[in-house]
Amino acid sequence: MSEVFEPRIVAFVCNWCTYLGADLAGTTRLEYPANVRIVRLPCSGRIDFNLLIKAFEIGADAVLVSGCHPGDCHYNTGNYHARRRWMLFRPLLEVLGFDMRRLHFAWISAAESRKFQQTVKQVVEETRQLGPYQYPAPPTDSYGAGREPHKNHFDAAAAQQRAREMLEAKEVDVVIGYGSSGPVFIRRPEDVDQITCEETGLNLAAYLGRKEVRAMGRAAILTKPMDAGALVVLERESQIESGAVKTIPIGEPGKGDFSDLDALLALPPAERMAWWAGEFARCTRCYACRQVCPMCYCERCIADKNRPVVIDTSPTPVGNFAWHVTRAFHLAGRCVGCGACNHACPVGIDLRLLNMAVHRAVAEQFDFNVGADPKAESPIGCWAPADHEEFIR
Amino acid sequence: MSEIISSDNLRKLAAEWIEQGVRVAAPQHAGGRVLYLPLKNSADLLLDAFIHPANSAKEFLFPKSETLYAYRVEGQDVKLVEAPGTETPQVLLGVRPCDAAAFPILDHIFNWDCADELYNRRRRNTTIVVLACSAHDANCFCTSVGLGPASERGADVLLVPLTNDTFEVRSVTEKGRSLFAGKTQTDNVAAMAAAGPEPRFAPDAVRKFSAANFEHPIWGEHALACVGCGACAHTCPTCHCFDIVDEHGERVRNWDSCQFSLFTLHASGHNPRPDQGSRQRQRILHKFSIYPDKFGEILCTGCGNCTRNCPAGLGVLPLLIAIEHEEHLPA
Numbered sequence: 001m002s003e004v005f006e007p008r009i010v011a012f013v014c015n016w017c018t019y020l021g022a023d024l025a026g027t028t029r030l031e032y033p034a035n036v037r038i039v040r041l042p043c044s045g046r047i048d049f050n051l052l053i054k055a056f057e058i059g060a061d062a063v064l065v066s067g068c069h070p071g072d073c074h075y076n077t078g079n080y081h082a083r084r085r086w087m088l089f090r091p092l093l094e095v096l097g098f099d100m101r102r103l104h105f106a107w108i109s110a111a112e113s114r115k116f117q118q119t120v121k122q123v124v125e126e127t128r129q130l131g132p133y134q135y136p137a138p139p140t141d142s143y144g145a146g147r148e149p150h151k152n153h154f155d156a157a158a159a160q161q162r163a164r165e166m167l168e169a170k171e172v173d174v175v176i177g178y179g180s181s182g183p184v185f186i187r188r189p190e191d192v193d194q195i196t197c198e199e200t201g202l203n204l205a206a207y208l209g210r211k212e213v214r215a216m217g218r219a220a221i222l223t224k225p226m227d228a229g230a231l232v233v234l235e236r237e238s239q240i241e242s243g244a245v246k247t248i249p250i251g252e253p254g255k256g257d258f259s260d261l262d263a264l265l266a267l268p269p270a271e272r273m274a275w276w277a278g279e280f281a282r283c284t285r286c287y288a289c290r291q292v293c294p295m296c297y298c299e300r301c302i303a304d305k306n307r308p309v310v311i312d313t314s315p316t317p318v319g320n321f322a323w324h325v326t327r328a329f330h331l332a333g334r335c336v337g338c339g340a341c342n343h344a345c346p347v348g349i350d351l352r353l354l355n356m357a358v359h360r361a362v363a364e365q366f367d368f369n370v371g372a373d374p375k376a377e378s379p380i381g382c383w384a385p386a387d388h389e390e391f392i393r
Numbered sequence: 394m395s396e397i398i399s400s401d402n403l404r405k406l407a408a409e410w411i412e413q414g415v416r417v418a419a420p421q422h423a424g425g426r427v428l429y430l431p432l433k434n435s436a437d438l439l440l441d442a443f444i445h446p447a448n449s450a451k452e453f454l455f456p457k458s459e460t461l462y463a464y465r466v467e468g469q470d471v472k473l474v475e476a477p478g479t480e481t482p483q484v485l486l487g488v489r490p491c492d493a494a495a496f497p498i499l500d501h502i503f504n505w506d507c508a509d510e511l512y513n514r515r516r517r518n519t520t521i522v523v524l525a526c527s528a529h530d531a532n533c534f535c536t537s538v539g540l541g542p543a544s545e546r547g548a549d550v551l552l553v554p555l556t557n558d559t560f561e562v563r564s565v566t567e568k569g570r571s572l573f574a575g576k577t578q579t580d581n582v583a584a585m586a587a588a589g590p591e592p593r594f595a596p597d598a599v600r601k602f603s604a605a606n607f608e609h610p611i612w613g614e615h616a617l618a619c620v621g622c623g624a625c626a627h628t629c630p631t632c633h634c635f636d637i638v639d640e641h642g643e644r645v646r647n648w649d650s651c652q653f654s655l656f657t658l659h660a661s662g663h664n665p666r667p668d669q670g671s672r673q674r675q676r677i678l679h680k681f682s683i684y685p686d687k688f689g690e691i692l693c694t695g696c697g698n699c700t701r702n703c704p705a706g707l708g709v710l711p712l713l714i715a716i717e718h719e720e721h722l723p724a
């Protein structure tokens with residue numbers, strides 16, 4: 001051991017408060033360790049979670065995020081938005097087993113040069129104790145347990161009957177149902193017997209945005225108990241008109257069961273991280289999870305942006321970690337728990353666990369029910385002065 | 394006379410290989426399904442009670458992500474760093490015949506206009522031990538593309554299940570013979586390969602139809618349910634399209650799929666395959682017309698993985714059946 005470990009800290013700070021605080025520390029000769037590289041952004045509200053992940057990817061040992069104190073934002077509410085986002089982002093990193101001692105949040109004003117100095121000193125010292133950040137190598141002796149492929153049966157006769165009525169009454173132009181080999185798009189009442197009694201986990205709301213499907217006219221879809229929530233979110237996000245899509249409910253509602261998530265959370269973080277590394281090692285980036293998700297309707301997904309590349313496209317441990325963080329977090333307050341992603345994954349990665357962690361945080365911290373009221377504001381698009389956390393210094 | 398080996402001895406042999414530092418890949422339980430994975434413990438080796446792993450064995454010759462070379466910027470210079478490659482010997486054990494039949498295809502692809510050194514090095518160091526099938530499911534159609542449950546194409550050794558947990562060992566190549574030399578017993582039983590699936594369609598009809606019907610409503614109709622993911626191509630033993638990206642100072646080759654909308658997107662924003670119908674047509678055309686015209690064989694081994702893994706229950710088979718039906722309709 002010749003070299004002493006010098007932690008590399010990346011600080012993402014807002015232009016108006018923390019950056020000026022850091023500047024003041026410099027001009028007033030308040031010394032702080034040179035381990036920190038400062039990245040200035042207009043506002044803490046503009047600090048995207050992908051930047052944090054990227055910093056760790058390219059060699060940071062810890063990250064500090066800092067902006068103006070609540071009430072002081074130069075754009076009025078940017079930091080409130082940021083606070084909400086971090087309140088939901090942390091539970092996601094937690095379920096992934098990420099070492100939370102490497103991620104620090106602070107409010108530091110332009111006058112608080114001493115707080116900046118102290119914070120940086122603390123972060124550097126704590127990180128020095130932790131040692132270098134390393135993404136765990138995929139385990140060589142286990143490949144995870146994953147999830148069984150899924151198939152459910154339901155009563156097709158009632159669904160066929162309802163579809164026939166809707167088409168005959170010209171209430172809708174197309175009924176999207178489950179057929180013998182995948183989804184069927186029924187346009188004539190006499191074809192309703194193509195609807196069979198097997199569904200393979202797809203949420204048919206995923207088809208509503210397709211150009212070809214829109215061209216068919218007014219649609220009805222068969223919905224499993226959790227699926228219809230997607231229509232609420234799509235309406236909230238102005239993707240469909242209120243009441244424009246009819247539903248034909250099938251299947252019996254199950255009970256919300258978080259026991260798998262709790263079992264995972266009971267493991268120590270490092271073990272959780274290693275477990276996910278084994279799971280993600282199987283991911284080929286086929287994007288079936290994204291393509292079947294009714295909420296992943298983006299015309300061009302951030303994972304497909306290549307000028308510049310935001311998320312590594314390589315199915316490597318690092319690239320896959322970034323992809324799964326992004327997918328799950330883009331579904332914060334939007335995932336309706338239909339499980340389509342899980343069923344679509346050809347290598348059986350239990351993606352549901354990530355969504356559930358964020359889903360639970362949304363419900364517990366903001367008392368928000370994703371699939372209930374289309375008029376309710378999305379929890380990540382709004383904020384409240386009362387938002388309560390205990391992790392921001 | 395035939396050579397036989399018991400499943401216990403086969404496991405012992407696998408354990409020996411692992412012990413010797415050979416990388417053994419074989420079907421195992423993982424992720425709630427059966428997958429070809431590197432074998433750590435010979436007890437995990439699956440020799441029966443599965444139809445086809447959810448992935449394909451191609452990833453052990455053509456990995457999903459591979460560094461071709463690295464570069465470092467030094468002052469005014471860019472320095473290239475060769476990828477180390479690997480000379481580790483590899484045994485693919487318990488590979489299904491439909492996976493093995495894809496290896497000669499990959500050999501063509503990676504040596505057609507230039508010789509791919511990384512692929513070839515891995516290939517030279519690989520021995521393929523095929524496990525004949527004793528059952529098939531509704532997605533299998535090897536017999537429709539000229540293969541079968543005990544096809545030897547691409548195999549170095551073919552293991553055919555006998556009763557009482559033994560296998561007949563049929564060496565196909567010298568490489569295979571030397572791998573099992575002295576490890577088998579002689580017997581006078583001969584294994585009977587199981588019956589394959591009934592043929593589902595005629596590839597010639599597909600070829601004729603797809604070459605003549607570039608514009609046809611069937612493409613768009615069948616593509617309606619397709620969500621445009623990579624599940625089919627990534628789990629297909631013969632699909633070999635890749636993307637090349639520069640990440641963290643490395644030039645990396647990653648699996649791609651013609652079913653992604655990004656696959657043909659031009660920098661200008663124009664996309665010559667603007668909808669899923671044209672992408673599905675491409676997949677069928679390439680497999681049943683373009684590739685056969687160029688290399689004289691079908692780019693599909695009938696493994697059925699594309700249908701098995703498709704979240705929408707598609708893959709090539711339903712479309713192939715529909716095409717043949719269409720081709721035989723009176724004009």
Ligand code: SF4
Nearest residue numbers: 296298301302327330
């Ligand atoms: S992962 Fe995010 S950017 Fe990509 S499609 Fe889904 S919501 Fe859109």
Ligand code: SF4
Nearest residue numbers: 283284286287289345
């Ligand atoms: S479906 Fe599975 S393998 Fe495909 S990108 Fe998603 S997690 Fe990865």
Ligand code: SF4
Nearest residue numbers: 629693694696697699
């Ligand atoms: S196209 Fe489908 S059936 Fe043919 S080799 Fe590929 S995965 Fe197998």
Ligand code: SF4
Nearest residue numbers: 619620622625652703
């Ligand atoms: S055929 Fe199936 S697996 Fe292939 S791209 Fe379409 S939806 Fe995905």
